[in-house]
Amino acid sequence: MSVGEVVKVSGPLVVARGLPHPKMYDLVKVGRDRLMGEIIELRGDRASIQVYEETSGIGPGDEVISTGEPLSVELGPGLLTSIYDGVQRPLDVIRDKHGNYIARGVEEPGLSRTALWPFHPAVRRGERVAPGDILGTVPETAVVTHRIMVPTGVEGEVLEILEGEFTVEETIAVIGTESGEVRLSMMQRWPVRRPRLYREKRPPIRPLVTGQRVVDTFFPIVMGGTACVPGPFGSGKTVLQHAIAKWANSEIVIFVGCGERGNEMTEVLLEFPELTDPYSGESLMLRTVLVANTSNMPVAAREASVYTGITLAEYYRDMGYNVTLQADSTSRWAEALREISGRLEEMPGEEGYPAYLGTRLAAFYERAGRVVCLGSDGREGSVTCIGSVSPPGGDLSEPVTQATLRVVKVFWGLEDRLAFARHFPAISWLNSYSLYLEQAEKQWKEEVDGDYPRLREEAMSILQREAELQEIIRLIGIEALSDQERLLMETAKSLREDFLQQNAFDEADAFTSSKKQFRLLKLIMDFHRLAESALEEGKSLQEILELPVWEEIARAKFISEDRLERFEELEDKCERVLASLASERARRV
């Protein structure tokens, strides 16, 4: 421990002098209350420190202690079901010990020191192990097995391996390395700003199945991919996030509430434990870690919160899991950067944001991906990153959104206009995009149906055509459209209402498997094709539009997953009823 003194205080920025050997991003403790901070700039012997807590009462002469280590998180069993602030202090423990408000200088370890975890060894004495190798497992929750890995820098022969119940600090293994014996516990530490190591990064290939039709079919995301959701007020961002957290087929969910509303975070905190994991039937919390740094909590800790979150995600990835990280909202994180940059009197880039905004954002999203983990078994894991942005005034041209769009591969453009019309999920089909279509199509062809990509493309063009036709209708009226075009309008409506819209609260509708999504899309598109040829044969548009089978198509999304054969019956029926319509020419004769 080395001591220096404060020379300057300006909001969350403190400048200290006399710290021996200060390094960039070292963690320091400031003043009598031991406020946590991080060194973010060095000039001569002066170190600028961003302090994670309110700095009122700090003044020149106060002591500053350097821990000599960067800001790190504790990794080990007990992370799941936890609720942390931006610097991994457990909020539930803090409330129990310190009351309803977050007092300054509170210190609580991220992992409980007293909890006992049953450790089952997976290696034997005498085996050689290297970083990433699995020493043993801990049943962390009813649904997740925690794999205890050999930390970076430790390689050698297992001299001792224990079995039984231990706290995270007790020794569970002794490794004989070249530089002597190393005692390992179940806990390791990792600096949050440094990406965790892996053997090899690979391009993501497997779609992340979210069960949300507009996502999976139209704008798919892959395991290890990145996505961005802008959320204007009231556009149903939260509902979408919950749906993805709940239904996506990733094993671990990390949710970072970054600078958002306190009550919104409370909703997540109260609701997640209540949500049932559809895959295990247990509480969703059992595979979730929450990081909550609301808008009124210190701004520097908000800056750190996304790094804390992604480090936790990488840790589970390294065990071989597929992890989804949701950060809400990265705009608030960027604002924290801006605020601190302003205090450092840096030359601003666009709208006062620092010039390195784009680099930082890109570096953050780059920590997502599919990797071959360290360790000799060659297991794979992935981190999927979904960040929301909150563009001021709904203006997508602002710097944070633009910098984000440059790096992410999927954009789900939520629109409040759709939310007002009760169209959920309110993802606009016109301005959203996904660059993972190729991967999704490959998977569809192999596992669902070769026809899927074509149907998707046709459906998309119908929706786009609808938007053009709507313009015409607005100007001249519906009479200006031909019969074909009016049929197309009806099909587009059916696509919107019967396919894109999905009710997150309806049991049969909340999740749709890829197979069912395909059947549903095929039903609508086949009917359209049949109806088109019926029109060509001279059958009356009015009669086609009045067919009661439209209603059955509308209800098809409620067909349960185990009765998909009903789609075939319905398709047959569509064909029959269209064929039975007499052509107008025939009638005239």
Add this chain to the structure above:
Amino acid sequence: MAREYLTVREIVGPLILLEGVEGARYNELVEVEFPDGKVGLGNVLEVEEDVVLLQSFEATSGLDVAHTRIRFTGRGLELAVTRDILGRVFDGLGRPIDGGPRVIPEKRLDINGSPINPFARDYPTDFIQTGISAIDGLNPLVRGQKLPIFSGAGLPHNRLAAQIARQSGVLGKAEEFAVIFAAMGITFEEADFFVSEFRSQAALERAVLFINLADDPAIERIATPRMALTAAEFLAFEYDMQVLVLLTDMTYYCEALREISAARKEVPGRRGYPGYLYTDLATIYERAGRIKEARGSITQIPVLSMPDDDKTHPIPDLTGYITEGQIILSRELNRRGIYPPIDVLPSLSRLKEKGIGEGKTREDHSGLSNQLFSAYARGKEARELSVILGEAALTEEDKLFVTFSNEFEDRFIRQGEYENRSITETLSLGWELLRLLPRSELKRVKEDQIRRYMEGGSGDEAVLPAAEAMDAVD
């Protein structure tokens, strides 16, 4: 122990630069003694070695470099609190201005407070009846919510805020209520309206007023909402009261913040407001809420006037990102003489779903409000169309919707300034208006509820007094 300095080097706007200071702390409270003996307050914005940058809450006219004395108090800006602050009137810095006795504090609290642990928060679920149909029926307020009123120059936001403060109550509960009123930069007339309003309703004894008028020092405004919220937290969580905090007008608060920021030559964000405006506003708005196992609560209604009625201006925009919805006032309704001129369509209460329904208000509340929303939206659209194309262009059905939307504005939205409608009256009135529409169009309400509330049953009788009252207003 106060340390006193005569070493002022620079005075720039509200900022004072002082040198040779020992042991100054960030955010420390200072007393500024003017050459003529007047004493104002200020606080430390930045300290570097022995150089201190202060902001003076008092206007700096009359200060000079040679004779100004600065005393460091060794503490932050605090508010003396006690239960007896109820019924008192303070200035923007918490000093009594009602001629009453000195406050004998139970406690002195730092006005900046501490953030509520998100884990300690409880979700707001208790419906607050404001007695105003456009709010209760369509955008209901719940305890612990922060719901701003977005207004514009010349709109009756103050009357509306006063009416909400006067009428608010939670259904079926007899609990202690308190209203905290913080005025920032409003005119004497507006402030006087509130004071006499509270006085005439004998509501002053359950209110605390913090008043910073337009001609009071602008920088003082930065402390005013924090004073009010400190008092609110004390009453809510130490005395279990249900506290409603009215903050008016947040626009002037933000302007004061911008003034300081500009004087410090900080890099400006949008429209010259500082980059930390969001964080700063959050430290105010987020002090609303409920805490698990605590009986009291803090509900906030900030009022802000949108420059040029522009919703995308940074102040309403950032506010909207922090608060849980907004009540928007409409110039058009106001022009047509409809009070309260609440523009229900863009208004929103994000917490309403949890606060209404069976056991809270009534089972039909949610469906009915959706139905009224969509019917009014359709009627308004048809009305706009008829302005362009003439009424003849409308279908029979559309005409019904136009009639509905007119009646809706005239009877549901419009109500007297002293008319306090119960939620049952509001809901019944909604059903009564739906009768104007073809029954087949009522797709968002449940069949059995139509039968029970629209076509006989208990709802009907309740509607009569309200309807008569409306006629009287017309």
